Amino acid sequence: MAKIRNIGIFAHVDAGKTSLxxxxxxASGAIKSLGSVDDGTTQSDQMEVEKKRGISVRSSxxxxxxxxxxxxxxxxxxxxDFSADVERVLQVIDGAVLVISAIDxxxxxxxxxxxxxxxxNIPCILFVNKIDRPGVYLEGMLEELSAELTENFIxxxxxxxxxxxxxxxxxxxxxxxxxxxxxxxxxxxxxLGLFLEEKxxxxxxxxxxxxxxxxxxxxxPLLFGSAKLQLGINHLLEIILEHLPPPIITENEQVSALIxxxxxxxxxxxxxxxxxxQGQLKVRDLVQNHSKGIEEKITQLNIPSAxxxxxxxxxxxxxxxxIIGLNESSTGDVxxxxxxxxxxxxxxxxxxxxxxxxxxxxxxxxxxxxxxxMLSVEDPSLxxxxxREEKEMHVKVMGWIQIEVxxxxxLQRFGIVAIFEDPTVIYKETxxxxxxxxxxxxxxxxxxxxxxFLIEPGERGSGVQYESKIRTSDVHQKYQNEVERSIPRxxxxxxxxxxxxxxxxxxxxxxxxQMHSRPGNFVLATPMGIMLALEETGTKFLEPILAFKITASxxxxxxxxxxxxxxxxxxxxxxxxxxxxxxTGTVPVAESLQxxxxxxxxxxxxxxxxxRFHSYAECPAEYCKTREFKGISPLDRxxxxxxxxxxxD
Numbered sequence: 001m002a003k004i005r006n007i008g009i010f011a012h013v014d015a016g017k018t019s020l021x022x023x024x025x026x027a028s029g030a031i032k033s034l035g036s037v038d039d040g041t042t043q044s045d046q047m048e049v050e051k052k053r054g055i056s057v058r059s060s061x062x063x064x065x066x067x068x069x070x071x072x073x074x075x076x077x078x079x080x081d082f083s084a085d086v087e088r089v090l091q092v093i094d095g096a097v098l099v100i101s102a103i104d105x106x107x108x109x110x111x112x113x114x115x116x117x118x119x120x121n122i123p124c125i126l127f128v129n130k131i132d133r134p135g136v137y138l139e140g141m142l143e144e145l146s147a148e149l150t151e152n153f154i155x156x157x158x159x160x161x162x163x164x165x166x167x168x169x170x171x172x173x174x175x176x177x178x179x180x181x182x183x184x185x186x187x188x189x190x191x192l193g194l195f196l197e198e199k200x201x202x203x204x205x206x207x208x209x210x211x212x213x214x215x216x217x218x219x220x221p222l223l224f225g226s227a228k229l230q231l232g233i234n235h236l237l238e239i240i241l242e243h244l245p246p247p248i249i250t251e252n253e254q255v256s257a258l259i260x261x262x263x264x265x266x267x268x269x270x271x272x273x274x275x276x277x278q279g280q281l282k283v284r285d286l287v288q289n290h291s292k293g294i295e296e297k298i299t300q301l302n303i304p305s306a307x308x309x310x311x312x313x314x315x316x317x318x319x320x321x322x323i324i325g326l327n328e329s330s331t332g333d334v335x336x337x338x339x340x341x342x343x344x345x346x347x348x349x350x351x352x353x354x355x356x357x358x359x360x361x362x363x364x365x366x367x368x369x370x371x372x373x374m375l376s377v378e379d380p381s382l383x384x385x386x387x388r389e390e391k392e393m394h395v396k397v398m399g400w401i402q403i404e405v406x407x408x409x410x411l412q413r414f415g416i417v418a419i420f421e422d423p424t425v426i427y428k429e430t431x432x433x434x435x436x437x438x439x440x441x442x443x444x445x446x447x448x449x450x451x452x453f454l455i456e457p458g459e460r461g462s463g464v465q466y467e468s469k470i471r472t473s474d475v476h477q478k479y480q481n482e483v484e485r486s487i488p489r490x491x492x493x494x495x496x497x498x499x500x501x502x503x504x505x506x507x508x509x510x511x512x513x514q515m516h517s518r519p520g521n522f523v524l525a526t527p528m529g530i531m532l533a534l535e536e537t538g539t540k541f542l543e544p545i546l547a548f549k550i551t552a553s554x555x556x557x558x559x560x561x562x563x564x565x566x567x568x569x570x571x572x573x574x575x576x577x578x579x580x581x582x583x584t585g586t587v588p589v590a591e592s593l594q595x596x597x598x599x600x601x602x603x604x605x606x607x608x609x610x611x612r613f614h615s616y617a618e619c620p621a622e623y624c625k626t627r628e629f630k631g632i633s634p635l636d637r638x639x640x641x642x643x644x645x646x647x648x649d
Contacts, residue, residue, distance in 0.1 A: 003068060003069045003070060003246070004069070004070045004071075004072065004246055004247055004318050004319060005069060005070070005071045005072070005094065005095060005240055005241065005244055005246065006072045006074075006092065006093045006094045006095070006247055006275070006318075006320055007071060007072065007073050007074065007093060007094070007095050007096065007097060007240060007244060008074045008076055008089050008090070008093040008095075008096045008097070008122075009021055009073060009074065009075050009076065009096070009097045009099065010076050010078075010086065010096060010097070010098050010099065010113045010117075011078050011098065011099035011100070011101075011109075011110065011113075012078055012101070012104070012107035012108065012109040012110045012113075013055055013077075013078035013079045013109065014055075014078070014101070014104075015078065015099045015100060015101040015104065015107070015110070015129060015130075016099060016101065016129040016130055016227045016228075017056075017075065017076075017078055017099045018056055018075055019227035019228070020097075020099055020127065020129060020225075020227045020233075020236075021062065021073060021075045022034055022035050022227070023227050023230055023233045024064070024071075024073065024233060024236070024237060025062060025064055025073075026230070026233075027066075027230075027233045027234055027237060028064040028065060028066045028071075028237070029064075030062070030064035030065075030305060034230075055077070055078065055079055056075060056076065056077045056078060056079075056082075057077055057079070057082050057085075057405050058077065058082070058085055058261070058263065059074050059075065059076045059077065059085045059086070059088070059089050059260075059261055060074070060075050060304075061073070061074050061261075061273055061304045061320060061322070062075070062304060062305065063303050063304060063305050063310075063320070064305060066237050066240075066241065067237075067241065069241055070319075071237075071240065072319070072320040074089050074092070074093060074320075076089050078109065079109075079401055080108070080109050080112070080349060080398065080399070081397070081398040081399045081400075081401045081402035081405075082398070082402065083112070083348040083349040083398065084348075084349075084351075084379060084380075084381035084398075085261070085379070086113065086116075086348055087116075087345060087346055087347060087348050088260040088261060088331065088332070088345070089260060089261075090116055090117070090120050090122070090343075090346055091258060091260060091275070091342070091343045091344075091345060091346075092258060092260045092275035092320065093122065094122070094123075094244065094245050094246065094247050094248075095122060095123045095124070095125075095240070095244030095245055096117055096122050096123070096124040096125070096244075097124070097125045097127055097236070097240070098110070098113060098114065098117065098124055098125070098126055098127065099127050099129050100126060100127070100128050100129065100141075100145070101128075101129055101130050102128050102129060102130045102131045102133065102136045102138065102141055102162070102224075103130050103133045103135060103136060105141050105144045105145075105608075106144055106145060106148040106149055106608075107608060108608060108609055108610035108611065109610075110149075111148060111149070111549075111610050112348055112349070112610065112612065113348070114149050114150075116346055116348050118217070119346060120343065120346055121217050122217065123214055123215055123217055123220075123243070123244055123245055124217070124220055125220065125221045125222075125223060125236070125239055125240065125243070125244065126145070126149075126153055126220050126221065126222045126223070127223045127224075127225060127232075127236060128141065128222070128223070128224045128225070129225060129226065129227055130226060130227075130228070131159060131162045131163075131167050131169075131224050131225065131226055131231075132162075132163070132164065132165055132167045132226040132228060132229055132231070133163065134163055134164075135163060136162045136163040137163075138159060138162050138224075150220060151183075152183060152218060152219045152220060153219070153220045153221075153222040154174065154177075154180045154183065154184075154210060154219050154220065154221055154222060155172070155177055155180065155222045156171060156172065156221050156222060156223055156235070156239060157169045157170060157171055157172060157222075157223060157224050157232070157235065158170045158172050158176075159224050165229070167226065167229070167231065169224050169225065169231060169232050169235070171235060173203050173206075174203060174206040174207065174210060175200075175201060175203055175206060181195065181201060181206065182195070183219070184206060184209050184210055184213070184219070187213060187218065188209040188213070190205070190209070191205065191206065191209055210243075211242070211243060214243045215243075215245055221239050221243055223235060223236055223239060246318070247317070247318035247319075248318075248341065249317045249318045250278060250317070250341070252278045252279065252339070253278075253279050253280070254278060254279050254336060254337055255276075255278060255279035255280070255281060255287065255288075255335060255336030255337070256276075256277045256278035256279060256334070256335070256336045256337050256338065256339035256341065256342065257274045257275060257276045257277060257278075257279075257281070257334070257335040257336055258274065258275050258277065258332075258333075258334055258335070258342050259272045259273065259274050259326070259329055259330070259331055259332065259333045259334075259335065260273055260274070260275060260331065260332075261273040261331060261378075262329075262330070262331045262377065262378040263378070264374070264378070264413065268300070268302075268309070268324055269324065270324070270326070270327060271302065271322045271323070271324060272322065272323045272324075272326045272329055273320065273321075273322050273323075274320065274321055274322075274323050274335065275319075275320050276315055276316060276317050276318060276319050276320070276321065277317060277339055277341040277342055278317050278336070278337075278339050278341065279316075279317060279336060280314060280315070280316045280317070281298060281301065281314070281315050281321075281323075281335075282298070282301075282313060282314050283298055283299070283300060283301055283313050283314075284297065284298060284299075285297070285298045286298075287326075287335050287336065288335065288336060288337075289326070289328070289329050289333050289334075289335060290333070290334040290335065290336060290337060290338060291330075291332070291333040291334050292328065292329065292330075292333060294328055296325060296326045296327065296328060296329060297325050298323055298324070298325045298326070299324050299325035300323070300324035300325065301313065301314070301315050301321050301322070301323060301324075302321065302322040302323075302324065303321060303322070304322055309322065330377045330378075330380065331377065331378055331379065331380055332345075332380055347613075349398060349612065349613060350544075350613040351381055351382075351383070351396035351397055351398055351426070352398075352425060352426050352544040352589050352613065353396065353397050353398070353399070353423035353424065353425060353426060353589075354394050354395070354396050354397075354423065354424050354426050355394065355395060355396075355397055355403060355420050355421055355422075355423040355424070356392055356393065356394050356420075356421040357372060357393045357394070357395060357406075357418050357419070357420055357421075358393070358418070358419045358421070359416060359417070359418060359419070360417040360418070360419055361417065364416045364417070365391065367414065367416055368393065368410070368414075368416050368418060369386055369393060371410055371413075371414040371416060371418075372384045372386075372393055372395060372410075373386075375406070375409070375410075376395070381396065382395040382396060382397075383395065383396045385630070387630040387631055388631075389630070389631050389632065390630055390631075392630065396426065397423060400423075403420045403423070406418070406420070407420060424625065424627075425543065425544065425589050425590045425625075426498070426544065427496075427498045427541050427542065427543055427544075427619065427624050427625065428498050428499050428500070428501045428502075428541075428542040428543075428616050429494040429495070429496045429498045429499070429500050429501075429539040429540065429541060429542065430457060430458070430500065430501055430502040430503060430539060430540060430542055431455055431456065431457045431500075431503055431534065431537040431538070431539055432457065432537055432538040432539060432540050433457065433537050433538065434454065434455065434456045434457070434537060435454075435455055435533050435534075435536030435537035436452060436453065436454055436455070436508075436533055436536065437452070437453050437455065437528075437529040437530060437531065437532035437533025437534070437535070437536060438450070438451075438452045438509075438529055438532060439451045439452070439453075439525035439526060439527070439528035439529025439530070439532065439634075440525060440528075441521050441524050441525040441528070441641065442516075445516055446515070446516045446518070447516055447517070447518065447521045448511070448512060448513030448516040448517045448521060449479070449511075449512065449517060449521035449522045449524065449525040450509075450510055450511040450512075450525070451475075451483060451507060451509070451510045451522065451525050451526060451529045452507075452508055452509035452510065452529060453505055453506065453507060453508065453529045453530060453533050454504075454505075454506040454508045454533075455503060455504070455505055455506075455530070455533040455534065455536075455537055456503070456504040456506075457502065457503065457504070457537075458501075458502040458503050458504050459502065460502055460615070460616070460617070460618075461502065461615060461616075462502050463501055463502065464487065464488070464491060464500075464501065464503055464505065465503070465504045465505070466484060466487055466504075466505045466506075466507075467505075467506055467507070468480055468483070468484070468506070468507040469506055469507065469508055470507055470508065470509060470510045474509075474510050474511060474512070475507075475510040475511065475512045475522075476512055476517075478519065479510075479512050479517060479519060479521075479522045480507070480510075480522075482519045482520075482522040482523050482526075483507060483510075483522050483526050485523075486522070486523050486526035486527065487505060487526065487530070489527065490526050490527035490530040490531070490634075491503070491530065493629055493630065493631075493633075494531075494534050494539050495531070495534050495535055495538075495539055495635075496539055496541065496626045496627070497626055497627035497628055497629055497630070498541075498627065500534065500539065501542065501616065502542070502616075505530070523644075524641065524644045524645075527634040527640075528634040528635075528637065528640065530634070531633065531634040531635050532634075532635070535635065540618060540619075540621075541618070541619040541620075541621060541624035542616040542617060542618060542619060543588050543589065543590060543616065543617060543618075543619035543623070543624060544588070544589040544590075544613065544615075544616055545586050545587070545588055545589070545613075545614045545615050545616065545617050546586065546587055546588075546589055546592060546611045546612065546613060546614055547584070547585070547586050547611070547612050547613075547614040548569075548583075548584065548585060548586070548587060548595075548609055548610065548611050549582065549583075549584050549609065549610045550581075550582070550583045550584075550599065550607060550608070550609045551580065551581070551582050551607065551608045551609075552580070552581060552583070552599075552603050552606070552607035552608070553579060553580060553581070553603065553606065553607070554574075554576050554579055554580060554581040555579075556581075556602055556603060556607065557574060557576075557581055557583070559602055560583060560599075560602070561583075563595075563598060563602075564585060564587060566591075567587050567588065567591035567592050567595070568587070568588050568591055568623070569585055569586060569587030569588070569591070569592070570585050570586050570587075571583055571584065571585030572584050572585055586614050588617075588619070588623075590623065590624075591623075592611075595609075595611075596609060596611075631643075
C-alpha cells in the first residue's frame with residue numbers, strides 16, 4: 001500500500017482554507033514560519049493577483065511529509081467564479097477536507113462542493129474552522145450542518161470556551177458519544193448486537209467499523225480548530241492518515257495520467273500538473289499525449305514543496321507531479337492511455353456569460369490574442385474565440401470577479417492593458433419545426449460533395465442527435481465520417497448567431513465522386529446544408545436558467561417572491577419553521593445578475609442563497625438578443641467557398 005495521500009482542501013471563500021493549508025505545512029516542518037493571506041505570503045497563493053486580492057484563483061499543489069507519509073495537498077479556489085479549477089481537482093484526489101466557517105456556517109459554495117464530493121464518492125473530513133471567533137454558537141452550527149449537508153458526521157473532539165481566544169479542543173473516543181455509537185450501530189450488525197444488549201462496546205471495534213464506513217462515504221469525521229490559533233492542526237493530519245484512503249495502484253506498467261492544471265512560472269516556464277494513475281515516467285522520457293495524438297519529451301519532473309520545486313528523476317502511479325517539457329499539451333489532456341481509473345469530469349457550474357476583450361492599445365492586438373490563447377490552454381473553460389474578420393476576441397466567464405482577475409493577470413503576466421466589455425448572457429437557439437437543407441459543392445473541380453439533411457427539433461436537454469440513413473455506396477464511409485465530425489462546428493452559430501442545441505440531424509441523401517471527391521469537400525458542404533435547413537425551419541431562443549435555494553427570515557417571503565416574479569422566475573412552496581424559511585425555484589440568468597446583491601440588501605446580509613445552473617429553456621424573443629454571424633456565413637455561398645478554399649483572408 002502506497003504511503004501517499006492525495007488530498008484536496010475545499011471551502012467557500014473566506015472560510016480559512018488557505019490559512020489551514022499554511023498551518024499544515026508549518027506543523028509538518030515543511031515551512032519554518034507561517035505566512036499570512038492578508039500579507040500575501042502564504043505558500044498556496046503564489047500568483048501576484050492572489051497575493052493582492054487575498055483569494056485563491058488557481059489550485060496549487062504542496063507536497064510534504066508527516067510521520068513517514070507523503071501528503072500531496074491541493075488547495076483549491078473558494079470563489080464560485082473559479083469552479084472549473086475545482087472540477088478538475090476532483091478528478092485527481094482520493095480524499096478531501098471540507099472547511100466550514102463556524103461563524104458563517106454552510107454557505108452556498110460549501111453546499112455545491114459537498115454535492116460534488118458525494119457524486120464523486122470521495123471520502124471527506126469536515127473541519128469547522130474559526131471556533132475562536134466571538135459569536136460562535138456551535139450547537140446551532142451543527143444543527144445547520146445536519147440539516148443542510150449530512151447527519152452522518154462523527155465528532156472526534158469536544159470543544160470548550162468556543163467563541164473566545166481560550167477555546168480548547170479535546171480528542172474523544174467514539175464510545176464517549178452515545179449518538180455516534182447509535183449511528184454506527186444502525187449500519188453495523190456486530191455493533192448493533194452489543195448495543196441492543198447494552199453491553200460495553202470496545203473502542204477498537206467502533207474504530208474499525210467507522211473506518212470502513214468512512215471509506216464507503218457513509219460517515220464523515222468532524223473536527224474543530226482555529227487556523228488563526230494553530231489549533232487542531234496536528235489532529236487533522238492524524239485523521240487524514242488514519243481515515244482518508246491511499247491511491248489505488250494497479251500493476252499495469254502502461255502509463256495513464258491526467259493533466260489537471262497548467263501554470264506558468266517566470267523561471268521555469270510552463271508546468272503541467274499531472275496525476276499518475278498507472279505506470280511510471282522518467283526525465284527524458286517521450287510520452288504520448290493521447291488527447292492530441294502527439295509525443296512530447298519530459299525535461300524535468302518537479303514535486304512542488306514549501307522550499308520550492310524538488311526535482312526528481314522518476315514518478316510512479318499514485319503520485320502527483322509537475323512536468324516540464326509538455327509544451328503543446330493542454331489542461332484536461334490524457335497522457336499515455338485512457339484507463340478506467342481516470343474519473344469522468346464533473347460539472348459544478350457552467351459559464352453562462354460571454355465577454356468581448358479588447359486591447360487598449362491597437363499595437364497590442366496580436367499580443368492580446370496570443371495571451372488569451374495561452375490562458376485558454378491553461379483554463380479550457382474560457383473557450384477563447386477569435387473572430388479575425390471582425391477583429392473580435394471573446395471568452396466565457398462565470399462572473400465579475402473572474403473578469404477582474406483576468407484583467408490583472410493579463411497586465412501582470414503579459415504587460416497588456418485589456419478592456420473587458422460588459423458581459424452578455426450566452427443564449428442558444430433550437431429549430432422551431434422540421435425542414436431540409438441541401439449542401440452541394442461541385443465546382444470548381446476537382447471537388448464533389450452533396451449532402452442533404454433533415455433537421456427536427458429535439459427534446460429539451462437532448463443536445464445534438466445525429467444519424468446517417470444513406471448507403472456507403474452513395475457516400476463512402478470515410479466521407480460520412482467527415483460529415484459527422486463537421487456537425488459541431490456547423491452548429492456553433494445558427495441563424496440568430498448562437499449555438500444550436502436540442503436538434504435531431506439526419507443525413508438522408510448524399511453523393512460522392514470516385515475521381516473528384518476529397519474529405520475536405522464534405523467538411524465544406526456540411527455547414528452549408530445545415531444552415532440552409534435551419535433557415536427553412538427557423539429557430540427560437542433558449543435562455544439559461546438558474547436553480548436557487550434561499551434560506552432567510554420568513555418575514556422576507558413576500559418581498560422575495562415579488563422580486564422573483566419580477567425576474568420572470570418561479571418558486572415552489574416555501575418550507576417554514578422557527579421563523580426561518582427555505583425557498584427554492586428557478587430564475588433566468590439575464591434577469592438575475594444582480595439578485596445576490598438585492599438579496600443581501602433585503603436581508604441585511606443575513607440570508608443565504610445557492611445558485612446552480614438548471615437548464616436552457618425557451619425564451620420570449622423580446623427578452624433575448626440576436627447577434628451578428630461572426631466570420632463568413634455558409635449562407636453567403638460564394639464568399640464562404642472562397643474562404644474555405646483560402647482564396648480570401
